[in-house]
Amino acid sequence: MKYVSTRGSAPALDFAGVTLAGLASDGGLYVPEEWPQFSLDEITAMRGLPYPELAARVMQPFVGDCLTPEKLHELTAKAYARFAHKAVTPLVQLTEQQWLLELFHGPTLAFKDVALQLLGLLFEEFLAREDGTLTIVGATSGDTGSAAIDAVAGLDRVEIFMLHPKGRVSDVQRRQMTTVRAPNVHNIAIDGSFDDAQAMVKRIFADESVTAKHRIGAVNSINWARLMAQVVYYFAASLQLGGPERKLAFSVPTGNFGDVFAGHVAARMGLPIEQLLVATNINDILHRALSSGDYSTGTVTPTAAPSMDIQVSSNFERLLFDVGGRDGAALAEQMRGFEASRAMQLTNAQREGAAALFTSARADEAETAQAIRWAYESCCETIDPHTAIGLHAALQAELPTDVPVVTLATAHPAKFPDAVERATGMRPTLPARVGDLFAREEAYTELPGTYEAVREHILGHAS
Numbered sequence: 489m490k491y492v493s494t495r496g497s498a499p500a501l502d503f504a505g506v507t508l509a510g511l512a513s514d515g516g517l518y519v520p521e522e523w524p525q526f527s528l529d530e531i532t533a534m535r536g537l538p539y540p541e542l543a544a545r546v547m548q549p550f551v552g553d554c555l556t557p558e559k560l561h562e563l564t565a566k567a568y569a570r571f572a573h574k575a576v577t578p579l580v581q582l583t584e585q586q587w588l589l590e591l592f593h594g595p596t597l598a599f600k601d602v603a604l605q606l607l608g609l610l611f612e613e614f615l616a617r618e619d620g621t622l623t624i625v626g627a628t629s630g631d632t633g634s635a636a637i638d639a640v641a642g643l644d645r646v647e648i649f650m651l652h653p654k655g656r657v658s659d660v661q662r663r664q665m666t667t668v669r670a671p672n673v674h675n676i677a678i679d680g681s682f683d684d685a686q687a688m689v690k691r692i693f694a695d696e697s698v699t700a701k702h703r704i705g706a707v708n709s710i711n712w713a714r715l716m717a718q719v720v721y722y723f724a725a726s727l728q729l730g731g732p733e734r735k736l737a738f739s740v741p742t743g744n745f746g747d748v749f750a751g752h753v754a755a756r757m758g759l760p761i762e763q764l765l766v767a768t769n770i771n772d773i774l775h776r777a778l779s780s781g782d783y784s785t786g787t788v789t790p791t792a793a794p795s796m797d798i799q800v801s802s803n804f805e806r807l808l809f810d811v812g813g814r815d816g817a818a819l820a821e822q823m824r825g826f827e828a829s830r831a832m833q834l835t836n837a838q839r840e841g842a843a844a845l846f847t848s849a850r851a852d853e854a855e856t857a858q859a860i861r862w863a864y865e866s867c868c869e870t871i872d873p874h875t876a877i878g879l880h881a882a883l884q885a886e887l888p889t890d891v892p893v894v895t896l897a898t899a900h901p902a903k904f905p906d907a908v909e910r911a912t913g914m915r916p917t918l919p920a921r922v923g924d925l926f927a928r929e930e931a932y933t934e935l936p937g938t939y940e941a942v943r944e945h946i947l948g949h950a951s
């Protein structure tokens with residue numbers, strides 16, 4: 489399996505290469521040269537497999553000969569052994585048609601663990617082969633940071649610098665990052681938004697004053713391996729609800745477009761999917777892009793779902809490439825225009841290609857709270873604000889009544905106790921597996937929101 493850049497001019501790489509590279513050298517994102525296909529019989533044969541085995545089966549075509557099937561299975565078994573639920577990503581039924589896919593049973597209570605527990609192991613495996621090291625620079629609106637730090641803390645060959653927007657993540661999210669004491673973990677709080685942090689990360693990859701000294705790697709969903717691991721739970725949900733004979737719809741709370749792009753990949757691989765609902769909060773660039781073709785950024789407004797307070801949505805580029813004709817040179821030009829003006833119009837091909845599978849909805853703060861309340865009062869389920877945005881979209885969707893609608897429950901409600909308490913009057917408690925989070929001491933560096941400050945800090949502290 490070879491991977492090509494969405495901007496057309498970076499070298500094609502194999503799976504180990506893209507895992508360690510993170511971002512392509514031309515600023516694009518890596519995607520498989522072509523989508524591997526499963527027949528309906530092959531998908532049916534996956535029914536009943538334990539999650540780690542299903543994961544190895546679904547991911548093997550992407551991995552190619554970089555890992556043997558036995559080795560890949562060994563890694564998935566290790567990655568998912570730390571999940572608190574045997575099913576890893578269990579389904580919960582809300583109504584006859586509505587379901588939740590709980591993705592928060594990993595060590596840091598959000599869906600990011602599903603991919604990052606595996607990514608940490610992949611880094612170890614591939615770096616050991618070449619006796620190399622990796623300096624990871626990441627940006628987080630709360631969940632990627634904690635999951636990535638958990639996955640790589642203490643590893644010998646990896647060092648991580650994680651940028652979060654100061655004051656814009658929940659206390660639980662911040663503490664899950666800043667209370668981890670390991671010599672290879674560096675937390676940085678910057679003045680600014682997640683988008684500012686993400687832009688700095690992408691700039692680091694292109695900065696020779698950094699890359700000449702350190703091999704930079706990514707844990708954000710710009711890294712292909714993140715998305716690959718997220719494809720698996722679309723298969724897991726479908727197989728439990730009558731797939732592949734029966735089509736499902738998925739409602740996905742969306743920020744950086746990684747999770748929902750993984751659903752698109754599952755569909756490209758042959759999983760029958762009726763619709764992917766892109767659910768946004770009031771930072772609704774994706775809703776505007778999908779409903780009117782207008783991909784233009786506004787300022788990021790803080791909401792009760794801080795992990796989705798994102799305007800520049802990295803993985804949307806992968807969709808535009810895939811549905812817009814896979815023309816790297818044309819997309820590079822389109823993206824250059826967007827980076828200069830912070831606005832672009834989707835082409836007709838991009839709009840029509842996206843409309844074949846995607847639809848979108850937006851929830852404001854009152855609608856988010858209302859969905860939390862509805863789940864609590866009508867279904868006895870406590871959900872977090874991100875999941876609530878997905879559920880709001882799922883409940884609005886116009887779909888045939890025999891199509892199950894699965895909302896991805898992306899975070900544990902106790903990560904956002906204030907929002908849940910405001911909506912329900914009940915304060916969710918943290919599961920025992922996070923331990924004495926509020927008793928541990930925090931450590932992080934505060935920096936102004938300038939690229940130069942961040943670069944100097946990394947150069948001064950990277951070993």
Ligand SMILES: Cc1ncc(COP(=O)(O)O)c(C=O)c1O
Nearest residue numbers: 631742743744745746747795898
């Ligand atoms: C809890 C939660 N839900 C949803 C999202 C959105 O996912 P994506 O960025 O893959 O669209 C994020 C972060 O990205 C998140 O942390």
Ligand SMILES: N[C@@H](CCOP(=O)(O)O)C(=O)O
Nearest residue numbers: 628629630631632708709795
């Ligand atoms: N919501 C994310 C933002 C980063 O997105 P990623 O999926 O690209 O890592 C977070 O919680 O950090």
